Amino acid sequence: MCGIVGYIGDKKVVPILIDGLKRLEYRGYDSAGLAVLEQGRMVVHRSVGKIKELESAVWGANLTGTVGLGHTRWATHGRPTEENAHPHTDCTGDLVVVHNGIIENYLALKEKLIAEGHAFRSETDTEVIAHLIEKYLKEDPDIERATRRALNDLTGAYAIGVLWKGDPGRIVGARCQSPLVVGLGEGDFFFASDIPAILSHTRNVLFLNDGEMVVLTREGAHVTTLNGETVQRPVEKVLWSPILAEKGGYKHFMLKEIYEQPRAVRDTIRGRFSEESATIFVEGMEQLEEHLAAIDKIILIACGTAWHAGLVGKFMIEELARVPAEVDYSSEFRYRDLVVGDRTLVLAISQSGETLDTLAGIKEAQLRDCHTAAICNVVGSSLTREVEGVLYTHAGPEIGVAASKTFTAQLAALYLFALYLGQKRGTLNAERVRALLADLVRLPQQIEHVLHLDAETERLAQQYHAKTDFLYLGRGINYPIALEGALKLKEISYIHAEGYPAGEMKHGPIALITEEMPVVILAPQDKVYEKIRGNIQEVKARDGIVIAVCSEGDTELPGKVDHALVVPRTSHLLAPVLLAIPMQLLAYHVAVRKGCDVDQPRNLAKSVTVE
Numbered sequence: 001m002c003g004i005v006g007y008i009g010d011k012k013v014v015p016i017l018i019d020g021l022k023r024l025e026y027r028g029y030d031s032a033g034l035a036v037l038e039q040g041r042m043v044v045h046r047s048v049g050k051i052k053e054l055e056s057a058v059w060g061a062n063l064t065g066t067v068g069l070g071h072t073r074w075a076t077h078g079r080p081t082e083e084n085a086h087p088h089t090d091c092t093g094d095l096v097v098v099h100n101g102i103i104e105n106y107l108a109l110k111e112k113l114i115a116e117g118h119a120f121r122s123e124t125d126t127e128v129i130a131h132l133i134e135k136y137l138k139e140d141p142d143i144e145r146a147t148r149r150a151l152n153d154l155t156g157a158y159a160i161g162v163l164w165k166g167d168p169g170r171i172v173g174a175r176c177q178s179p180l181v182v183g184l185g186e187g188d189f190f191f192a193s194d195i196p197a198i199l200s201h202t203r204n205v206l207f208l209n210d211g212e213m214v215v216l217t218r219e220g221a222h223v224t225t226l227n228g229e230t231v232q233r234p235v236e237k238v239l240w241s242p243i244l245a246e247k248g249g250y251k252h253f254m255l256k257e258i259y260e261q262p263r264a265v266r267d268t269i270r271g272r273f274s275e276e277s278a279t280i281f282v283e284g285m286e287q288l289e290e291h292l293a294a295i296d297k298i299i300l301i302a303c304g305t306a307w308h309a310g311l312v313g314k315f316m317i318e319e320l321a322r323v324p325a326e327v328d329y330s331s332e333f334r335y336r337d338l339v340v341g342d343r344t345l346v347l348a349i350s351q352s353g354e355t356l357d358t359l360a361g362i363k364e365a366q367l368r369d370c371h372t373a374a375i376c377n378v379v380g381s382s383l384t385r386e387v388e389g390v391l392y393t394h395a396g397p398e399i400g401v402a403a404s405k406t407f408t409a410q411l412a413a414l415y416l417f418a419l420y421l422g423q424k425r426g427t428l429n430a431e432r433v434r435a436l437l438a439d440l441v442r443l444p445q446q447i448e449h450v451l452h453l454d455a456e457t458e459r460l461a462q463q464y465h466a467k468t469d470f471l472y473l474g475r476g477i478n479y480p481i482a483l484e485g486a487l488k489l490k491e492i493s494y495i496h497a498e499g500y501p502a503g504e505m506k507h508g509p510i511a512l513i514t515e516e517m518p519v520v521i522l523a524p525q526d527k528v529y530e531k532i533r534g535n536i537q538e539v540k541a542r543d544g545i546v547i548a549v550c551s552e553g554d555t556e557l558p559g560k561v562d563h564a565l566v567v568p569r570t571s572h573l574l575a576p577v578l579l580a581i582p583m584q585l586l587a588y589h590v591a592v593r594k595g596c597d598v599d600q601p602r603n604l605a606k607s608v609t610v611e
Helices: 013-023 051-058 106-115 127-139 143-152 253-259 261-269 304-321 356-367 382-386 405-425 430-464 476-493 502-507 529-540 575-594
Strands: 003-008 031-038 041-048 067-073 095-103 156-164 171-176 181-184 189-192 204-207 212-217 220-225 297-302 325-329 344-350 371-376 389-392 469-474 496-501 518-523 545-551 563-567
Touching: 003 013, 003 095, 003 156, 003 171, 003 212, 013 031, 013 051, 013 067, 013 189, 031 051, 031 095, 041 051, 041 095, 067 095, 067 156, 095 127, 106 127, 127 143, 127 156, 143 156, 143 171, 143 212, 181 220, 189 212, 253 261, 253 575, 261 405, 261 430, 297 304, 297 356, 304 325, 304 344, 304 405, 304 476, 344 356, 344 405, 356 371, 356 382, 371 382, 371 405, 389 405, 405 430, 405 575, 430 563, 430 575, 469 476, 469 502, 469 529, 476 496, 476 518, 476 575, 496 502, 502 529, 518 529, 518 575, 529 545, 545 575, 563 575
Parallel strands: 297 325, 297 344, 344 371, 371 389, 469 496, 469 518, 518 545, 545 563
Antiparallel strands: 003 067, 003 189, 031 041, 031 067, 095 156, 156 171, 171 212, 181 189, 181 204, 212 220
């Protein structure tokens, strides 16, 4: 959570910081601030609310400084007030700190610093960092060494940026369990919490590892460990086009990203198989390949929407690779007495690769001798550097907080992984692989067809946006899409919604159904079609409003429901991809109709980097 931007170079820093913060606003948006070294003095502006409030605050100040820090906040300690907004200063006001993460021992440090004469102005944990650095600067006026000493006193997670008036030619950044990426331009040097903040300036980046520090000067970036040892690391080139992070004429990022799904899925599967030879190519899994035949259990760990992708992946893996699969919330996985070992593969699913719970789950798996792999959208992220094998999705940057294109890209990647695993374990012959690949090749075009439901879902939103409760039902591999549909509606429209396996309806949720309850039912013509028809009859018998998503060519079901959304036929394993899209569109249009902030729903952040 929270977003950091730092810059040093020869350009005016304020436009760079404001632009970078806007691109990071999905990480937090309850307050924002920036600090600029301006003609030998430290200038700090902070505001409550979104970046536009900060922009208004600095408008007309005519700041010309070329070095500074910016921050957008998602509150963890302290209310969203101007006093609690970052940057935070030391007692002198000459040193500023921005921070993403949680300092677990801040109260003890704060008490000690107050006893030593330091005066605090905020309720945050971050302010202790500024005062610690101030303390050590009095003993040794070197910003790098003072920051290093201060960080050694901290317990918890952080990515920080530090700027000191006493050394205007250097900015210090460091990370521990929270992401920080360094951008290398031509005479311009940056660090930020995520790639989109710097993508319009450079595609050349370095990803810091835990326990590393970077010092930016106008000559370059120097990376060291917290012990002061120099770190040599090759520069990585980000392949995302900057235009992918722009709205491109769409009203919201979420709608743009929904419409990008044919491209996102196509890019995720491209170059990873040969239909002719019936072979799957999964670059990044070479280290794991020799162990796959011996794996006797797979545990998929994830959070939020990625957890729903994992539930679908369980069906794919068990059917195609014939190995038992479990799905666990990352936040719960490491707190169980796990029955795992060196024949267990723990597969983490994460859009950002920086979700703290998922990273902690992978580290726990490694302590128990499990093999580890990841499906991730961000090249070089923390998760991808921890695991033995990586399968990247190629969805491009996703700015909307509610996941859309990254979810369907994850489903496509899980399908490829299940095929790959099935080949390595000898459970799939060439003929079956060709048939399964043929279904996959058709998928992007079928997604384009489903997007034609946009207008129809908008009409449904106009009719039902005032309802206070929704129920979502599905069976088999599609019940996770019911969960995902309910989550989408909850997180962006604030309407209470629940998702269930349809067979569980009669074990409780059926008590809620009245003539005021819209029930969204996923009803493709698959092996449980007759069962789902029975569930529809149960809802209609209680006067519920049925919105069904059914298969093209189904001549019977549309006449038995209130509304039918028709999607193309595909294999049962890929149906979840097509069924997910009407769920996204319906949630989007309901939220728009209610006047909600679709891209930045309240209380949520895109990447949860705190526990």
